Amino acid sequence: MLFAPAPLHIPDGFLNLAISVLFWLLAVAMIAVALSKTNKSLSEKQVPLMGVMAAFIFAAQMLNFPVAGGTSGHFLGGALAAIVLGPWAGILVMTAVIGVQALLFQDGGLLVMGANIFNMGVLTAVIGFGLYRTVNGRGKGVRLAVAGLAAWLSTIASALLASLQLWLSGTSRLEIVVPAMLGVHLLIGIGEAIITVAALAFIERTRPDLLSAEKTAASGGRGWIYGGIIVSLLAIFLSPLASASPDGLERVAENMGFLHLGQSAPYQILPDYTIPFLGGTALSTIAAGAVGALVVLGLMILVGRSLRKTR
Numbered sequence: 001m002l003f004a005p006a007p008l009h010i011p012d013g014f015l016n017l018a019i020s021v022l023f024w025l026l027a028v029a030m031i032a033v034a035l036s037k038t039n040k041s042l043s044e045k046q047v048p049l050m051g052v053m054a055a056f057i058f059a060a061q062m063l064n065f066p067v068a069g070g071t072s073g074h075f076l077g078g079a080l081a082a083i084v085l086g087p088w089a090g091i092l093v094m095t096a097v098i099g100v101q102a103l104l105f106q107d108g109g110l111l112v113m114g115a116n117i118f119n120m121g122v123l124t125a126v127i128g129f130g131l132y133r134t135v136n137g138r139g140k141g142v143r144l145a146v147a148g149l150a151a152w153l154s155t156i157a158s159a160l161l162a163s164l165q166l167w168l169s170g171t172s173r174l175e176i177v178v179p180a181m182l183g184v185h186l187l188i189g190i191g192e193a194i195i196t197v198a199a200l201a202f203i204e205r206t207r208p209d210l211l212s213a214e215k216t217a218a219s220g221g222r223g224w225i226y227g228g229i230i231v232s233l234l235a236i237f238l239s240p241l242a243s244a245s246p247d248g249l250e251r252v253a254e255n256m257g258f259l260h261l262g263q264s265a266p267y268q269i270l271p272d273y274t275i276p277f278l279g280g281t282a283l284s285t286i287a288a289g290a291v292g293a294l295v296v297l298g299l300m301i302l303v304g305r306s307l308r309k310t311r
Contacts (some may be wrong), residue, residue: 011260014166019115023118078120078242079125081128090121143285
């Protein structure tokens with residue numbers, strides 16, 4: 001049976017105005033720092049890598065996987081992006097992915113986009129890179145194990161921060177929402193760890209220089225670019241098979257009675273990861289996924305080249 005990917009992110013209505021504005025300010029501040037830091041260190045050959053990473057994360061996020069109790073989870077990717085690209089470029093990649101999902105696919109609210117970027121892009125990148133950096137120079141097995149742990153912890157941290165935002169917004173009681181969110185995301189984090197470790201193991205075999213401490217990506221060759229695009233396309237072709245079960249946040253909202261607070265976007269372009277004139281078919285989902293992957297790929301290449309020109 002074919003399914004469309006479930007919505008992934010916090011919708012408008014779950015967080016109040018004060019919390020939404022606060023996390024917009026925090027997200028914008030971190031994005032500004034990320035732009036400045038990336039501008040100082042970005043090499044020409046890292047630009048396409050940023051684009052490919054954005055396309056892969058976008059595609060992988062469409063593959064909701066089932067977890068216990070009729071709930072689904074989805075890949076975040078912040079830890080992976082930060083480990084491969086460094087934390088600042090990783091934050092930019094995650095910002096592009098989450099922004100395109102909200103603006104083009106109406107997945108995640110516009111007012112709460114700052115919270116989504118901070119939860120899933122900034123926090124996960126900082127945790128992922130920070131933990132992985134502690135084992136630079138260690139053996140491959142140790143590095144992969146720590147990367148998996150970092151990915152799992154980044155998922156838990158993102159869920160915990162979202163819980164605190166819901167509590168501070170008056171949407172739910174703290175003693176109820178924290179155990180509920182952490183309970184389901186403990187399982188979702190396992191999927192995050194598996195995907196992260198699998199991706200890094202592949203990179204270790206094909207381009208270990210991309211995981212060096214210097215993050216130079218100086219050696220030539222376009223094989224990793226083509227490989228990343230092929231893997232992204234494969235994920236998109238599989239996206240109609242994604243679990244249609246509610247994701248962790250949606251399930252918690254349904255069980256705790258605040259799902260009705262979610263507000264729909266004021267416009268629709270490619271809603272629910274479909275092409276409107278193709279209906280809810282598998283082809284519609286695949287085509288929408290391809291559009292999204294191309295948009296984030298092009299956006300990150302454009303950002304990377306613009307940063308190099310300004311430097």
